[in-house]
Amino acid sequence: MSAAKTRAQSLIDENAVVVFSKSYCPYCDSSKKLLKSLNAKFTVLELDQDEEGSAIQSALAEISGQRTVPNIYIKQKHIGGNSDLQAKKDLKELLADAGAL
Template structure:
């Protein structure tokens, strides 16, 4: 668990925008689509495609108090899931610019 938490935290710390996702999840796809439409640079980790995905998902529960995906971080701040990101649509360009993702 410690290794998974370190991996997740390192991704969050080293990237302006991180989406913890699952490849088959429609909400994850909607999140990535919105970021793509805005031209954002982001790192997506597909938890269903990595060996330690389940452990990382548990670690995210500790880090963000959210276990569900997508789990989005911008500028090392926990944004939430797809509905949280969609609700911030108007502020998103400024947040992404601040994160160096635009």
């Protein structure tokens, strides 16, 4: 397994909520704002500000099949992107179950 894939998988495994993001992405901002509005505890990795960002993004495509950002995981489960997160009717329950609220 590549170092980038190992790092991505570790972030997913060790955090209740992870948002793989890019700092300039409006969809990423929407996802982070939604999570903040719910007072959720979450980890963000800004791929455009990380020296391994490009490799991690490729690794995420292998892990989840999704190459775009945001790439969101809750309780080690791939949620999808911003539209998937926004559409989650049970988001509060998912976050509570993950221990992120």
